[in-house]
Amino acid sequence: xxxxxxxxxxxxxxxxxxxxxxxxxxxxxxxxxxxxxxxxxxxxxxxxxxxxxxxxxxxxxxxxxxxxxxxxxxxxxxxxxxxxxxxxxxxxxxxxxxxxxxxxxxxxxxxxxxxxxxxxxxxxxxxxxxxxxxxxxxxxxxxxxxxxxxxxxxxxxxxxxxxxxxxxx
Amino acid sequence: xxxxxxxxxxxxxxxxxxxxxxxxxxxxxxxxxxxxxxxxxxxxxxxxxxxxxxxxxxxxxxxxxxxxxxxxxxxxxxxxxxxxxxxxxxxxxxxxxxxxxxxxxxxxxxxxxxxxxxxxxxxxxxxxxxxxxxxxxxxxxxxxxxxxxxxxxxxxxxxxxxxxxxxxxxxxxxxxxxxxxxxxxxxxxxxxxxxxxxxxxxxxxxxxxxxxxxxxxxxxxxxxxxxxxxxxxxxxxxxxxxxxxxxxxxxxxxxxxxxxxxxxxxxxxxxxxxxxxxxxxxxxxxxxxxxxxxxxxxxxxxxxxxxxxxxxxxxxxxxxxxxxxxxxxxxxxxxxxxxxxxxxxxxxxxxxxxxxxxxxxxxxxxxxxxxxxxxxxxxxxxxxxxxxxxxxxxxxx
Numbered sequence: 087x088x089x090x091x092x093x094x095x096x097x098x099x100x101x102x103x104x105x106x107x108x109x110x111x112x113x114x115x116x117x118x119x120x121x122x123x124x125x126x127x128x129x130x131x132x133x134x135x136x137x138x139x140x141x142x143x144x145x146x147x148x149x150x151x152x153x154x155x156x157x158x159x160x161x162x163x164x165x166x167x168x169x170x171x172x173x174x175x176x177x178x179x180x181x182x183x184x185x186x187x188x189x190x191x192x193x194x195x196x197x198x199x200x201x202x203x204x205x206x207x208x209x210x211x212x213x214x215x216x217x218x219x220x221x222x223x224x225x226x227x228x229x230x231x232x233x234x235x236x237x238x239x240x241x242x243x244x245x246x247x248x249x250x251x252x253x254x255x
Numbered sequence: 256x257x258x259x260x261x262x263x264x265x266x267x268x269x270x271x272x273x274x275x276x277x278x279x280x281x282x283x284x285x286x287x288x289x290x291x292x293x294x295x296x297x298x299x300x301x302x303x304x305x306x307x308x309x310x311x312x313x314x315x316x317x318x319x320x321x322x323x324x325x326x327x328x329x330x331x332x333x334x335x336x337x338x339x340x341x342x343x344x345x346x347x348x349x350x351x352x353x354x355x356x357x358x359x360x361x362x363x364x365x366x367x368x369x370x371x372x373x374x375x376x377x378x379x380x381x382x383x384x385x386x387x388x389x390x391x392x393x394x395x396x397x398x399x400x401x402x403x404x405x406x407x408x409x410x411x412x413x414x415x416x417x418x419x420x421x422x423x424x425x426x427x428x429x430x431x432x433x434x435x436x437x438x439x440x441x442x443x444x445x446x447x448x449x450x451x452x453x454x455x456x457x458x459x460x461x462x463x464x465x466x467x468x469x470x471x472x473x474x475x476x477x478x479x480x481x482x483x484x485x486x487x488x489x490x491x492x493x494x495x496x497x498x499x500x501x502x503x504x505x506x507x508x509x510x511x512x513x514x515x516x517x518x519x520x521x522x523x524x525x526x527x528x529x530x531x532x533x534x535x536x537x538x539x540x541x542x543x544x545x546x547x548x549x550x551x552x553x554x555x556x557x558x559x560x561x562x563x564x565x566x567x568x569x570x571x572x573x574x575x576x577x578x579x580x581x582x583x584x585x586x587x588x589x590x591x592x593x594x595x596x597x598x599x600x601x602x603x604x605x606x607x608x609x610x611x612x613x614x615x616x617x618x619x620x621x622x623x624x625x626x627x628x629x630x631x632x633x634x635x636x637x638x639x640x641x642x643x644x645x646x647x648x649x650x651x652x
Contacts, residue, residue: 115403119350122396133260138382141260142389150392151422157399158418161411212381213442 093134100127118157125149139213260386263378285377289366293517299562300516301328304569311573338505343406346502350404355503355510357397362517364390369524370444372534372553383444384432387525388425391480394518395421398489401511402499413498417482417489420583424479424486427591431473434602435529438462444525448533455537456616460530463605463615465598467623470530472595474567477522479583481515484572488580523564524557531560 104123111117125148132141220228302317302325309316317324342351368383370376380386395418402414436442438459439450451458460466479486490498500511527533534553535542541552578586609615 119400136261138260138380139385142382142385146385146389146392149396150389150425154392154395154399154418154422157396157403158415158422161399161403161415161418213385 090134094131097127097130097134100124100130102127115157115160118153118160121153121156122149125153137212139216260378260380263380289363289377293363293366293513296520297513297516298328298332300519300565301331301512303562303566304516304572307566307569308573311570332509335505335509340505340507341502343502345406347404347406350400351502352507354397354401354404355507355514357400358394359510359514359517361390361392361394361397362514362521365521366517368444369521370448370528370533371557372550373445373449374550375554376445379443379445382442384436384442384447384525384529387444387521388429388432391518391521392421392425394514398499401503405499405502407502409495409497410499410501413489413491413495413501416580417499419580420479420482420486420488423584423587424476424591427472427587427595428476428480430592430595430599431469431476432525432529434466434469434599435459437599437602437606438466444528444533448528448535451532452535452542453539454613454616455532456613456620458530458532458535458537458616461616461619461623463602463609464619465601465605466530467619468594468598469602470526472591472598473526473529474564475586476591477526478568478571479587481518481522481568483519483568485575485578486583487572487577488583491577519565519568520561523568524561526564527557527560533557 101124104120104127107120108117108124111120125144129141129144129149132138132144305324305327306316317327320326320330342348365387367377368380368386370379398417398421399414402410402412402417405411435447439447441447441450447459455461460470478484482489488498489495490500495501500508503511534557536552536556542549544552
C-alpha cells in the first residue's frame, strides 16, 4: 500500500467514524463536537487531492463558522447537556428505509454520472483558477447563491426580531 | 514547482523514498524548532507583558529571578509543571483534555506559514494567508470545548462570549487580509513581502490612504481575535473568574497561556507581512545582501517588527478599560464591517487606476506625520481644558 492509500483510508475513517457517532450519540453537544471530525476528514481528502484552497475553505467556513455557531446556538438556549429523546414508541422502519434508499440512489447515481477523469500532471495553482472560473464561467450560479444567502440572512433576522418584539409587548 | 500542502509534506519528508518511518522521523525534526520558537515567544512575551504593565502602573514588576526578572517566567513554568492536574468531578473528561490541545494546535500550525526571511519559512504555501486565517479559526472551537466541558457556568459564559466575538470579528479581519492580497496579487506570504521591496515608502501601509485605515481595522479585529483587552470579555476576571479556563490548572492552564501569547505573535507577524514589509528593512542596500547573512538580518528585522506590534497590543491592554458585550458587537457590525467593505472597494479601484510611484508613498508618510502631530496637539488641549474645568491638581510623578 502506498502512502496515498494510507492517508486516504485514514481520512475516510475520520469522516465515517464520527458520522456514525453523530447518529448514535444522544447528547446534542457531543454530536456537534463529533461533526468536527467529519469536517476535518473531508478537508483532509481535499488536501490529498491538491485542492488546498477548497480544503482550507472547508475548515474556515464549516469548522470556524458553522460548527462554532451551532455550538453557540445550543449553549445559548440550554445550559445543561441536552439529550435527544426518542419521540415515537417504535421507530418507523418503512418510511425511513424509503427515504434512505432514495437518498442513496440519488448520491450513487450522481457519483457514477460525474464523469471522473485523471488530470495530467500536478496542480500548479490552487486558488487562482477557481477564482477565475467563479468570476467568468460560473458567475451566474455564484451570484444566485450569494443572493440566496442574503435572503436567508434577512429572513432569519426578520423572524428573530418579530419574535423578540412580540415578547416585549 | 508546486505549492500545495501535500507537496510540501512530501518535499520535507521525502516520503516517496523513505515510506512512513521517515514521516515520523521528519515530524520530530520539523516540529521541534517550531515548538522551541513558540515556547521562546511565550517566555519573552509574558516577561514583556509583566514589565510593560508594571511600568505603565509605576511599578518595577518581576526583579528577583535573573537580571530584571528575565527568568521569572521560566520559574513560573516549572511551578506549573509541578502542580496537580485537576479535572472537575462532573466535567466531560475527554473534551476537557482535548480542548487545550485544540487551542494550542491552532496557534502552533500557523507558525508553519510565517516567513522569517526569504528562505526561513517552513512552508511557502500558495494560499499562505488563507491557511493562517482558516487554521486560526479552529481556536474558537477549542475555546468553546473548554468552556462547555468544564461544566461550570462561568466557563460556559466565557465560551459563549468568545464564540460570538471571534466569529464576528473574523469578517473585518479577513477583509483586511484581502486588502493586502489585493495589493500584492498573491496569497503567498513570501510574495506579499517581496512586493514591498525598495525604500520604506513602498510598504503597503503607505501604498494608498485606505491601506492605513485597513491596518487600523486589522489591528482592532486582531485584538478581538486574541481576546485581549479591551476585548477580553471571554476571560473578564471581574465578572467570570477567568472565563473559559477557570477550571484548568497546572500544565493545561500553561498551554492555554502559551497559545494566547503565540496567537498574539502570529497576528502581529501577519500584520507586519501585510502592511510593514515583512522581513524587509525598508533600505534597499540592506535588503539586497542575500545569502545566509541577508536571511539572518531579515529574520532579525521580522522578529523585531513583530515584537513591536506585540508591545503595542500590551500597551493598549494596560491603558484601555474593558468594553461591554453590546459595544463589542456594535463596534464590529456597525463600524468596522461597513468601513472595511468600503475601503476594500476603494483599494481595488485605486489598484486598478493609479500607477504605483515612490513620491506618493513619501507624501503619505509626511501626511501621516502631520496628522499625528495635529492629533497630539488637540489631545493636549483637551487635557488642559478638562484640568481647568474639573480643577484637578497637576500630578508630578
